[in-house]
Amino acid sequence: MPAIHVSKLEKKFGDFKALDGLDLEVRKGEVYGLLGPNGAGKTTAIKVLTGLLKKTSGNAEILGVRMPCKDIAQRIGYMPQETALYVGLTVHQNLEFFGKLFGMDKAAILAREADLLKFIDLEKWRDELVANLSGGMKHRVSLACALIHEPEVLFLDEPTVGVDPELRVSFWNFFGSLKEKGTTILLTTHYMDEASHCDRVGFMRSGKLIAEGEPKAILKEAGTSSLEDAFLFYARRDMQ
Amino acid sequence: MNLRRALAVSRRVFMDLRNDKRTMALITIAPLFAMAIFGLAFSGEMNDIRVIIVNEDVGMATPLGQAYISKVLISNLDHDALDIETMNDLPSALAMIVDGNAWAVFHFPANFTNVTMLAHSQETEASTAVNIYIDMSNINVADSVMQVFNDAVQQTIAQSGLEPPVSLNRTAVYGQNADFMDFFVPGIMAFVVYILTTLLTLITFVGERTSGTLDRLSSTPLRESEIVAGYAITFSIVGTLQALLLLTVGMLVFGVSVEGNVVLAFTVIALLAIVCQALGILLSAVTHREAQAIQLIPFIIMPGFLLSGVFWPLEALPAWLRPFSYLVPPSYAIDACRSVMLRGWGLDMVWMDIVALVAFACVFLLMATLSLKRRG
Numbered sequence: 001m002p003a004i005h006v007s008k009l010e011k012k013f014g015d016f017k018a019l020d021g022l023d024l025e026v027r028k029g030e031v032y033g034l035l036g037p038n039g040a041g042k043t044t045a046i047k048v049l050t051g052l053l054k055k056t057s058g059n060a061e062i063l064g065v066r067m068p069c070k071d072i073a074q075r076i077g078y079m080p081q082e083t084a085l086y087v088g089l090t091v092h093q094n095l096e097f098f099g100k101l102f103g104m105d106k107a108a109i110l111a112r113e114a115d116l117l118k119f120i121d122l123e124k125w126r127d128e129l130v131a132n133l134s135g136g137m138k139h140r141v142s143l144a145c146a147l148i149h150e151p152e153v154l155f156l157d158e159p160t161v162g163v164d165p166e167l168r169v170s171f172w173n174f175f176g177s178l179k180e181k182g183t184t185i186l187l188t189t190h191y192m193d194e195a196s197h198c199d200r201v202g203f204m205r206s207g208k209l210i211a212e213g214e215p216k217a218i219l220k221e222a223g224t225s226s227l228e229d230a231f232l233f234y235a236r237r238d239m240q
Numbered sequence: 241m242n243l244r245r246a247l248a249v250s251r252r253v254f255m256d257l258r259n260d261k262r263t264m265a266l267i268t269i270a271p272l273f274a275m276a277i278f279g280l281a282f283s284g285e286m287n288d289i290r291v292i293i294v295n296e297d298v299g300m301a302t303p304l305g306q307a308y309i310s311k312v313l314i315s316n317l318d319h320d321a322l323d324i325e326t327m328n329d330l331p332s333a334l335a336m337i338v339d340g341n342a343w344a345v346f347h348f349p350a351n352f353t354n355v356t357m358l359a360h361s362q363e364t365e366a367s368t369a370v371n372i373y374i375d376m377s378n379i380n381v382a383d384s385v386m387q388v389f390n391d392a393v394q395q396t397i398a399q400s401g402l403e404p405p406v407s408l409n410r411t412a413v414y415g416q417n418a419d420f421m422d423f424f425v426p427g428i429m430a431f432v433v434y435i436l437t438t439l440l441t442l443i444t445f446v447g448e449r450t451s452g453t454l455d456r457l458s459s460t461p462l463r464e465s466e467i468v469a470g471y472a473i474t475f476s477i478v479g480t481l482q483a484l485l486l487l488t489v490g491m492l493v494f495g496v497s498v499e500g501n502v503v504l505a506f507t508v509i510a511l512l513a514i515v516c517q518a519l520g521i522l523l524s525a526v527t528h529r530e531a532q533a534i535q536l537i538p539f540i541i542m543p544g545f546l547l548s549g550v551f552w553p554l555e556a557l558p559a560w561l562r563p564f565s566y567l568v569p570p571s572y573a574i575d576a577c578r579s580v581m582l583r584g585w586g587l588d589m590v591w592m593d594i595v596a597l598v599a600f601a602c603v604f605l606l607m608a609t610l611s612l613k614r615r616g
Contacts, residue, residue: 078459084452088256100248
């Protein structure tokens with residue numbers, strides 16, 4: 001059973017088709033990158049999969065559960081594009097709040113918080129208001145909030161936007177360590193160079209996948225040396 | 241509904257409020273400021289209204305000497321309410337009104353005392369009158385002037401041992417010693433909670449929507465009803481604390497007295513706060529950013545200000561407008577709080593107001609939950 005299974009997924013906003021028959025399958029324990037320019041439908045796909053938007057038609061399943069279904073929320077983590085934190089609360093208070101929403105008790109939250117703060121290197125900032133943190137720090141806290149309950153499937157919407165290069169490297173290293181623990185990750189990015197860290201990538205354009213596969217295989221098929229050129233190759237082919 | 245998650249939301253909102261010093265100031269200082277300003281501005285007591293007295297009364301000879309009823313009447317005028325100047329010349333006094341330098345002229349004719357005394361002893365059919373020339377361009381001032389004068393006339397009649405043709409025996413059933421602040425504090429308690437809770441929830445919730453936290457919450461096991469319940473718990477407590485603060489200051493500073501069960505009044509306030517936070521969430525559904533939320537403020541304040549009865553009784557509204565006051569939740573809370581605190585009424589008497597508030601709460605909570613469930 002795949003972690004995520006999407007078939008003929010359609011999402012319309014008025015007459016505009018944000019998702020136009022999207023087919024997608026993400027295996028368990030895989031890091032899958034959805035790539036594409038702004039407006040390709042990446043964020044819409046994640047929002048439909050996490051139940052934030054209603055699908056117009058088609059089918060979406062997470063861990064075998066047909067979406068939308070609130071019961072799956074306990075097993076998934078979501079990091080939105082915006083930092084989406086309570087800036088009037090401290091780092092600890094944010095983590096504690098989200099931990100409680102997932103039914104964690106105080107001891108479990110504190111233990112998990114210690115691990116996460118160590119990973120995001122914000123141990124010293126535990127009791128600082130989020131409002132006082134830099135943009136990069138807020139991104140790290142946002143990721144930690146998505147991970148507080150150790151989700152089986154993690155949805156990351158543009159997790160590295162606005163993140164400095166050093167931190168981006170540590171983010172990708174961490175995604176790798178999550179994968180080793182069996183976590184499935186579906187992320188979106190428009191940084192083509194980052195996609196080489198993914199097990200598989202899917203190129204999205206106009207609400208559907210135009211190519212999919214391992215990064216090396218995609219490059220080979222397109223006959224290009226960069227994923228950016230490969231995307232242009234597939235985009236031209238799709239237009240024809 | 242999972243109560244633990246609802247309490248987590250409630251605690252989160254509390255922490256957010258506690259960490260934000262400006263919001264804390266708004267919650268605590270704004271109600272007191274509103275009570276002080278409105279209380280003083282609307283206290284209904286006017287002072288230093290400039291009037292001119294032209295007294296041509298020559299009095300009446302009595303065995304004890306010359307008597308002047310006009311002088312007794314003048315001394316009985318409320319000298320705090322009126323700023324009295326005496327003039328001898330009526331045309332000059334009238335010019336003071338025409339020039340906007342005085343509100344009224346009291347003119348006592350030469351035979352005032354004489355005719356008054358003879359009329360009383362029924363020795364003559366003649367009658368006399370004080371001529372009052374008054375600027376009616378401000379009806380409130382004009383009414384106050386007439387009220388002060390009438391009070392002085394009643395007092396003078398009583399002092400003179402004269403028998404008025406009709407006497408009024410007023411017995412207060414409620415509010416024997418109540419003054420304006422006694423009437424005002426229960427109203428402002430409900431009014432402040434209505435305004436601040438609605439606005440605070442509206443602004444906070446628009447923030448939830450624009451910052452993406454609402455989306456993040458929606459991806460967790462948290463249900464929409466639990467979000468609404470969490471907010472309701474917080475704001476009902478905040479509203480009750482605000483009412484407690486207002487009442488404490490009202491009692492200590494303004495000498496407000498409470499006749500009934502204050503816990504019942506606080507329960508009413510807590511109910512109103514629940515209604516208002518749900519209204520704030522509902523209104524946030526039609527706004528996309530803070531600037532749009534600010535545009536809604538007049539639509540929140542004006543109905544409460546005009547139709548709730550906080551500043552003037554509903555009987556003062558035109559008959560066609562009065563039914564609209566039933567659509568404004570603070571109307572019920574203000575009525576209930578006044579009945580409890582001024583009349584000493586209990587649950588058996590104010591239950592209809594409470595039922596109305598509970599009905600509003602049920603409908604608004606349900607609508608707020610549905611507005612959160614609505615997805616694009």
